[in-house]
Amino acid sequence: MTTLLEVEDLRVAYGKIEAVKGISFSVEAGQVVTLIGTNGAGKTTTLRTLSGLLKPLAGKIMFDGQPLNGIPAHKIVALGLAHSPEGRHIFPRLTITENLQLGAYLRDDKAGIEKDIQRAYDLFPILGERRKQAAGTLSGGEQQMLAMGRALMSRPKLLMLDEPSMGLSPIMMQKIMQTISELKAQGTTILLVEQNAQAALSLADQGHVMEVGNIVLSGTGQDLLHDESVRKAYLGED
Amino acid sequence: MNELPQQLANGLILGAMYGLIAIGYTMVYGIVQLINFAHGEIFMVGGFGALTVSLWLPEGFSLLAAIPLMIIGGVICSVAVGTAAERFAYRPLRGAPRLAPLITAIGLSILLQQAIWKWYPEAKKDRTFPQFSGDPVHIFGADIQRGDFFLILAAPLCMVALAYYVNKTRTGRGMQATAQDPDTAKLMGINTDRIIVMAFAIGAAFAAVAAVGYGLHNGQVGFKMGFIMGLKAFTAAVLGGIGNIYGAMLGGIVLGVAEALATGYMADVPGMEQFGGGAWKDVWAFALLILVLLLRPQGLLGERVADRA
Numbered sequence: 001m002t003t004l005l006e007v008e009d010l011r012v013a014y015g016k017i018e019a020v021k022g023i024s025f026s027v028e029a030g031q032v033v034t035l036i037g038t039n040g041a042g043k044t045t046t047l048r049t050l051s052g053l054l055k056p057l058a059g060k061i062m063f064d065g066q067p068l069n070g071i072p073a074h075k076i077v078a079l080g081l082a083h084s085p086e087g088r089h090i091f092p093r094l095t096i097t098e099n100l101q102l103g104a105y106l107r108d109d110k111a112g113i114e115k116d117i118q119r120a121y122d123l124f125p126i127l128g129e130r131r132k133q134a135a136g137t138l139s140g141g142e143q144q145m146l147a148m149g150r151a152l153m154s155r156p157k158l159l160m161l162d163e164p165s166m167g168l169s170p171i172m173m174q175k176i177m178q179t180i181s182e183l184k185a186q187g188t189t190i191l192l193v194e195q196n197a198q199a200a201l202s203l204a205d206q207g208h209v210m211e212v213g214n215i216v217l218s219g220t221g222q223d224l225l226h227d228e229s230v231r232k233a234y235l236g237e238d
Numbered sequence: 239m240n241e242l243p244q245q246l247a248n249g250l251i252l253g254a255m256y257g258l259i260a261i262g263y264t265m266v267y268g269i270v271q272l273i274n275f276a277h278g279e280i281f282m283v284g285g286f287g288a289l290t291v292s293l294w295l296p297e298g299f300s301l302l303a304a305i306p307l308m309i310i311g312g313v314i315c316s317v318a319v320g321t322a323a324e325r326f327a328y329r330p331l332r333g334a335p336r337l338a339p340l341i342t343a344i345g346l347s348i349l350l351q352q353a354i355w356k357w358y359p360e361a362k363k364d365r366t367f368p369q370f371s372g373d374p375v376h377i378f379g380a381d382i383q384r385g386d387f388f389l390i391l392a393a394p395l396c397m398v399a400l401a402y403y404v405n406k407t408r409t410g411r412g413m414q415a416t417a418q419d420p421d422t423a424k425l426m427g428i429n430t431d432r433i434i435v436m437a438f439a440i441g442a443a444f445a446a447v448a449a450v451g452y453g454l455h456n457g458q459v460g461f462k463m464g465f466i467m468g469l470k471a472f473t474a475a476v477l478g479g480i481g482n483i484y485g486a487m488l489g490g491i492v493l494g495v496a497e498a499l500a501t502g503y504m505a506d507v508p509g510m511e512q513f514g515g516g517a518w519k520d521v522w523a524f525a526l527l528i529l530v531l532l533l534r535p536q537g538l539l540g541e542r543v544a545d546r547a
Contacts (some may be wrong), residue, residue, distance in 0.1 A: 016476035028343035051425070053421055053424065053425070072424075072429075073421075073425060074383075074424045074426075074427050074428055074429045074430070075427075077425060077429055083425045085421075085422060085425065089419055089421070089422040091414070091418045091419060091422070092346060092418060093414070093418055094411075094414060094415070094418070098411065101411065102411060102412075102415050102423075102426045102428075103426060105408065105411075105412060105427045105428055106426075106427040106428045150426075152429065154426075185458065202269050
């Protein structure tokens with residue numbers, strides 16, 4: 001297996017407040033790796049730093065054999081790292097098709113883009129039915145589908161999903177998680193940040209538990225799922 | 239003399255000018271939420287750029303042939319000043335409290351006015367701008383000065399080109415994305431810094447076209463011309479719904495026509511006799527702004543910003 005992403009002793013701060021305090025982890029090609037933890041653990045900060053929206057204080061990020069430090073966000077996408085942000089952040093006044101086209105902003109192969117848009121519609125039929133609608137009119141779950149579909153449009157080597165199940169109904173959440181396992185089955189490498197630890201761990205190859213800026217526990221998804229401290233803290237068992 | 243067709247024609251010509259300048263306010267605001275109060279001066283600099291080109295041309299050179307060259311000269315000057323302002327005055331302040339770039343903009347505006355006043359030859363007084371000779375053309379019951387046909391043609395052409403650019407090109411789409419969500423736009427691979435420069439450049443170019451129209455309409459350009467025109471164009475942008483490019487042109491036209499009608503007819507309204515004529519036109523323009531802001535704060539074509547998930 002080849003290591004796609006390697007994070008070494010990463011530290012990120014907002015002003016003087018350190019949100020990520022020196023974490024290390026890696027993602028192998030073809031794996032699903034999850035970061036779980038409560039609000040404020042530093043999961044979203046980690047992803048935003050990987051995609052270049054935040055500058056790290058210290059540490060090394062290697063992606064596909066290349067250091068990412070100092071590369072601006074808009075160039076990181078070109079290297080094959082796609083980020084579906086927390087809160088979905090679809091472009092509300094553009095149509096669904098236009099949102100998907102923006103996901104392929106750096107691509108020039110018109111036919112390939114068309115094909116991938118069709119693939120997104122196959123993956124999420126509801127998006128196809130509403131393709132001409134402004135994205136802001138979609139429900140939360142549909143917006144999440146669009147955000148995921150849009151991130152896939154760059155044909156990423158690594159797909160980062162930040163809280164894809166946040167604020168969704170149980171049925172919608174199930175649908176999203178099912179899609180993630182479908183993507184996994186197709187061989188997509190995924191870095192998944194989730195508060196829903198149960199769902200995330202059951203489909204992850206590797207998991208890391210974050211607490212106030214540190215990784216406190218790492219293991220395979222199954223190990224963590226059966227770990228007593230994890231069950232107590234994140235899966236709501238006494 | 240207060241015929242309706244004539245007043246409407248005057249209003250449309252003035253409104254086209256306001257609208258073209260307003261595009262610059264609205265595009266920059268839409269993308270970086272900055273009111274570029276130096277935009278009036280970017281318009282003024284465009285007028286002087288066009289004037290300079292006309293002075294370089296040999297005696298007897300046809301004005302019609304000179305106009306494209308004058309536009310190029312004006313656009314180069316305006317775009318240079320507009321993009322330099324973005325790079326050196328506004329970009330370092332991105333992320334600073336809103337007041338900082340606003341004050342910078344006002345300072346920049348004074349700087350540009352004074353620079354032209356001091357260093358442009360004989361610019362302490364208004365300078366004569368080339369004029370088309372010949373009588374006004376009579377159409378639809380209105381007499382239109384020959385020079386005003388420039389704006390009548392240029393404004394719709396510019397709007398069609400802009401609509402095409404924003405909706406049909408990749409950078410245009412990137413511009414919409416940046417306006418709606420800059421961080422997420424970066425995640426799509428959009429170089430948002432370049433998009434911001436483009437917004438300033440397009441706004442400046444449109445202001446330069448308006449300045450050529452202004453020169454042809456008024457027969458002169460002056461270092462102070464950007465102040466009131468900039469203020470009116472800003473009003474037009476707010477009137478139409480700031481951030482909306484079609485709103486900017488619509489706001490300009492509404493404002494221009496309202497001014498013209500108030501100038502022409504207010505004196506005929508019983509009890510309002512003393513408020514007629516050109517001296518009061520600014521009062522009516524800004525009264526209209528206040529009225530729109532009270533009744534429709536988001537502007538005529540503005541959207542309520544409530545769709546962020």
